[in-house]
Amino acid sequence: MTHLLKKTWVKYLAQALAVAVVIAGAVFYISGQKSVVMSVDGQRQEITTRAATVGALLEQQDVALAER
Structure with a gap:
């Protein structure tokens, strides 16, 4: 029984899939x-x-709003 990753096309397919995910x-x-x-x-x-x-942007930028 041949290990699946020993087949060249399977290696290339796995590499292509990894690149596509990234x-x-x-x-x-x-x-x-x-x-x-x-x-x-x-x-x-x-x-x-x-x-x-x-509000999240203002908090991220440390901007406080006045009461006005």
């Missing part, structure tokens, strides 16, 4: 990033974030 993961990670422009006290800055909400 590439798909990178694409999903990058596509989840957002670029936003934030203005704090009149100073504008462009920020790249993965925050899901504005």
Whole structure:
């Protein structure tokens, strides 16, 4: 009985599958990033974030809101 991974085509298929998984993961990670422009006290800055909400972004950037 021949071991399955000794067959050349199976090795190539496993390697191709591993590469495809890594590439798909990178694409999903990058596509989840957002670029936003934030203005704090009149100073504008462009920020790249993965925050899901504005509140999470403000917390990530250590921005506290006043009562106004």
